[in-house]
Amino acid sequence: MADYTVIRSRRRTIALEITRQGTALVRAPLHAADADIARFVDSHRAWLDKHLAARQSYMAAHPEPSAEQAALWRRQAAEQLPPLVRLWAQRMGVQPAGITITAARTRFGSCSGKNRLSFSLSLMAYPPDAIEYVVVHELAHIRHHGHSPAFYREVETYLPDWKRRRDLLRP
Template identity: 40%
Template sequence: MREYLLIRSKRKTVALAIKEDGALEVRAPMRLSKKWIDGFVKQKEGWIQQKTAETAKRAAARRQLTPQEEENLCLRAQEYLPQRTWELAEQTGLTPAGVKVTGAKTRWGSCSGKNKICLSWRLMERPREVIDYVIIHELCHTEHHDHSKGFWALVESFLPNYRALRRELKGW
């Protein structure tokens, strides 16, 4: 049986994630039995192996930035990302409560329940159209705080090619 970190919360579904270091993380509802979760993990072993290999391959290919490169990207991001977010907010009519640049490593962006958008400075290593996709994705969360059909329809109304951009982003 594969080892995993179990995180229980008030969720309704089970989610599997392979972390950067190859560790398996399982998120599950509070009341779901450990036996059921173990069975689910065993059933998904093929998927887990595939995603672990993909994660390792991406990690090996990723260029490590020097501290100076990180600092430069962070400074550029502090200037560019908020400005671009407000430009796109004006174009879309979707207004965030604020914009903050973070050093997040595991997500490109987020939108809080109070409509505050956070964007990782690491986006600055990506093409401009991918950056715009992440910003528009987060702006759409100011209207839909989920990934419902309505949310994706709103994203698509601004970016008809969002699926290709999303695939490109997932490759990183």
């Protein structure tokens, strides 16, 4: 049986989540009885065990980088990403407003409403095909700001194997 932390708040339902650190968290109403929370967790035991194992496996495969590793990835990103963005922007006929390298941990890239691209330095831990996919994905957002079918058609126009490349980024 996995341990879990309970956070009580002014909510109406009980919810179970896995944190970034790989622990179980139960969010519960202020008045929820401990026994009700325990029953809820027990009724979701299969889900909890499956997702805890997946998160812990991901964390083992992708440990937090040391300061030296992060600095190396930042240098690599600064050297590799701008030329790759220029190449694909030219091919796709789009123009980003700028490029930023961040230490984001929850996403590999983003495109602002003003077409400014941001890329996580942790992207440098992945193969070139995956990096190229993220660049094309973010550039496609210049034309299609959501993840609509038209957005994915745009990505597929330039990377017919985009699903294989995307899967390289998944745990």
